[in-house]
Amino acid sequence: MRGITPRREQGMADPVLADMVHAMGLNEAPHYAAIKPTIQAYRRRWVELAPYRDGQVNVTREPVDPAAITRVIKQKARDLGADMVGICRLQPHMIDLGAEVPHEFVIVACVAEDYDKVMRGADGVEEEAMRVYAKCTEIATDLAAHIRSLGYPARAHHNGGSEVQAIPIFYQVGFGELGRHGSLINEKYGASFRPGFVTTDLPLIEDQPREFGVQDFCLNCNVCQLNCPGDAIPQDHVITRGMKRWLIDLEKCYPYSRLRDEYCHLCVDVCPYNVKSHPETYRVFMKQRKEIGYKTPKTN
Amino acid sequence: MEKLYVNEVAPDGEVNTVGLFYSRAEAEGVVAQLRAIPERGGCRYEIVAAVRSLLTSIKDRK
Numbered sequence: 001m002r003g004i005t006p007r008r009e010q011g012m013a014d015p016v017l018a019d020m021v022h023a024m025g026l027n028e029a030p031h032y033a034a035i036k037p038t039i040q041a042y043r044r045r046w047v048e049l050a051p052y053r054d055g056q057v058n059v060t061r062e063p064v065d066p067a068a069i070t071r072v073i074k075q076k077a078r079d080l081g082a083d084m085v086g087i088c089r090l091q092p093h094m095i096d097l098g099a100e101v102p103h104e105f106v107i108v109a110c111v112a113e114d115y116d117k118v119m120r121g122a123d124g125v126e127e128e129a130m131r132v133y134a135k136c137t138e139i140a141t142d143l144a145a146h147i148r149s150l151g152y153p154a155r156a157h158h159n160g161g162s163e164v165q166a167i168p169i170f171y172q173v174g175f176g177e178l179g180r181h182g183s184l185i186n187e188k189y190g191a192s193f194r195p196g197f198v199t200t201d202l203p204l205i206e207d208q209p210r211e212f213g214v215q216d217f218c219l220n221c222n223v224c225q226l227n228c229p230g231d232a233i234p235q236d237h238v239i240t241r242g243m244k245r246w247l248i249d250l251e252k253c254y255p256y257s258r259l260r261d262e263y264c265h266l267c268v269d270v271c272p273y274n275v276k277s278h279p280e281t282y283r284v285f286m287k288q289r290k291e292i293g294y295k296t297p298k299t300n
Numbered sequence: 301m302e303k304l305y306v307n308e309v310a311p312d313g314e315v316n317t318v319g320l321f322y323s324r325a326e327a328e329g330v331v332a333q334l335r336a337i338p339e340r341g342g343c344r345y346e347i348v349a350a351v352r353s354l355l356t357s358i359k360d361r362k
Contacts, residue, residue, distance in 0.1 A: 006318065006319050006330050015323070240317050249303070
């Protein structure tokens with residue numbers, strides 16, 4: 001199956017970022033140049049595991065009952081450390097434009113971030129994000145290897161290499177809805193989670209989309225917009241396959257998220273959907289935001 | 301910096317925004333790749349300047 005959704009290149013491979021960095025007389029974005037050793041160690045993990053994304057499939061295929069093997073695979077992912085596991089049939093809009101993924105299903109395993117890390121500032125948030133990305137890489141790699149041992153093709157998709165798109169898969173498996181800040185919002189974890197994926201031909205039972213009012217809420221809530229230091233989050237949205245999308249303006253985002261040393265994850269950190277899992281941390285964090293001049297949900 | 305939307309117009313007239321792009325070359329490259337996919341043969345593509353209101357920020361409105 002060939003993909004139809006463009007993927008923005010990351011890092012200096014993104015021509016927008018490259019132009020902005022070169023305009024500063026630099027060859028590397030300041031944020032990437034300033035990455036700390038602990039974070040570098042997490043990033044190395046997905047580079048190390050990239051060669052194991054795919055591999056030899058056991059020639060002896062075990063016959064499986066789709067309902068039973070779905071339960072086994074989901075439990076396996078949880079045993080490996082996933083907090084949420086979902087499955088759906090792979091569709092062209094879930095694959096990168098031009099990429100071929102020869103599989104029928106996609107499994108997504110997500111690990112929740114510890115939202116309390118917002119109290120440690122940008123470094124704490126970034127370290128937690130990279131820790132979780134590394135964990136998701138390990139889960140996806142192990143899960144794909146396990147499925148191949150059952151005699152079915154399987155490929156892991158993670159920060160070390162991926163041909164799939166997170167948001168449409170998250171939506172289709174019922175993890176939640178796309179928020180104004182451009183991340184998917186889950187009822188339990190807000191947008192504080194990260195994914196790993198496995199595409200496979202193992203016959204599985206699909207999950208279904210589940211909506212709980214996020215997109216309507218985001219129409220009237222502009223906390224992420226008000227707290228964005230770069231003013232990069234737009235007021236209005238476009239529509240793609242019936243989903244509202246607020247397209248972030250990278251020219252405004254990058255000066256804060258790439259062109260300075262510090263990580264920026266504020267649009268997600270201030271999202272009111274964090275309050276359910278971490279009410280006290282969210283209250284204290286937003287009080288801090290208010291004290292330095294940003295609006296909080298209560299004052300809007 | 302130039303900001304452009306690529307819209308996909310389906311045979312039934314439904315319009316879906318493919319994405320926001322930052323140069324005409326970038327947008328045209330995406331359209332060329334989409335046009336090369338046989339399954340998208342019935343769709344047409346338009347590159348339009350990003351609507352001002354969609355990029356209007358809070359600071360712009362003050």
